[in-house]
Amino acid sequence: MSIISVRNLVVEYGGRRVLDGLNLDVEAGETMVLLGGSGAGKSTLLRNLLGLERPQSGSVVIKGVDITRCSPAELNRLRRSIGVSFQDAALFNSLTVEDNVALALREHTSLAPSIIELDVWLKLAAVGLADCGKLYPQELSGGMRKRASVARALALDPEILVFDEPSAGLDPIVAAELDDLILFSKRVFQMTVVVVTHELASAFRIADRIAMLYNGAFLAVGTRDEIRASQNPHIRQFLDRVPDNIATTRVVESFMENYVLSSEVTP
């Protein structure tokens, strides 16, 4: 049974269609990678999956609740079963790392402080930051901040873990460590994982299935091998890293020619 089900999702900004009737099913326990280039609509889709935006039409059903139509209280109840790690970690800079992780536990549970402390330590240990609890986010490196944000996302033992560009801005070694962490978290905590990324290496390492997004629509949804074998020209261009012809000599020459001509006509 699908834990996340997106149906005919349409999102427009100022009349411009950013997501064009998307349909997607994410099965419980799988790792779904939303892959796509810049401007493909990945972040918009993510924001809609998290209920941070309301779409023009369509539905996003998570655990049987349509988050585009449910009440704020229902949405908040649902959000407690979703952990999110944002692109820039988004740790609260005024709180220590352990306070960042403990925040959701303090706010949403009635656990004793000693139990919360233990739980926080366990989550930090799971991401390899057991000794960094007393540090502030600004004292951590980029990779450590990302790992701390994963620990915070794991705080309430969510059923769904969402990552926004986990490898962005990280060197290949740290990015690979983070991929391992995602696989480890999924295995240990038995979660459904949704990852938004444009990093091919990362996507093919962690995904059970990949949804390839292009200009607000899915070109293909399938396993790693299916996507790898796809002959769709846009998917091939993305996988083979073929640039668009925006900077060829011919294009630049034609642009300059048009510019000179228009300057001559207009005094």
Place this chain on the structure above:
Amino acid sequence: MAKFIESVGRDTLKRLDYVGGLSIGLWGAVRALRATLPVVGNRYRWKASIIQMLQIGVEAIPMVGLMAMCCGFILAMQGASELRRIGAMSLTIDLVAIGFTREIGPLLTAIAVSGRSGSAFSAEIGSMVVTEEIDTLRVMALDPIEFVVAPKMLAALITIPCLTVVCNVCGIFAGWIFMFFSTHLGLKLYVHEVLESLVLRDVVSGLIKSIAFAAIIVVVGCLEGFRVRGGPEAVGRSTTAAVVKSTFLVIVADMFFTAIFYFTGKH
């Protein structure tokens, strides 16, 4: 002509949208105030409110006190230079006492707090928007209004009237310094004259104004922060806008309150 009407219409809608945002922000903050109260509320919000009280109130005492003393001195000198000519030098005391409690105290405090804390609110929330911390709060099922705005609102509603009292005392004290050096008036007699000239209504009207100013400064500062879109330069713009708009609205509100107290008072 059509373009002119279109631009007037667009500007009007923009202003109405802003006023709507302020009203919704105020209502949201007032509704969330309960969560910041000790015993009945959330202890973490109360703790945050205490920190805000220190930042908005206690840390502003030297600045507000010094500004009030300067203004008290100026008001006494300007008043005395005119009143001396008609032989009513003693009325300088009434001028300073009534002028501060009714008008200058609340206004000066509000302008100082708007510059110090209004800009800080907007910068803090704006940075949180840019770094996705506000989105993080929402996906953690925490209400950003309750988490970020309500402690500031409670702190401002308590500390700004207190700061106004400090401002009044400092301003009136500066008036005595002037009177001492110009007429050798003793402090005891000066205080007696001040108490003679004031009625409870003067003090209460000033405090009512200061409560309204507190709400304006918090709501405008926070709204400007929440409206930040883009990068760090947008945060800079929002802090400027927060100070300019809150100062403007404080002066407009002051005019309305003064008119209400004037027309409902005894003449």
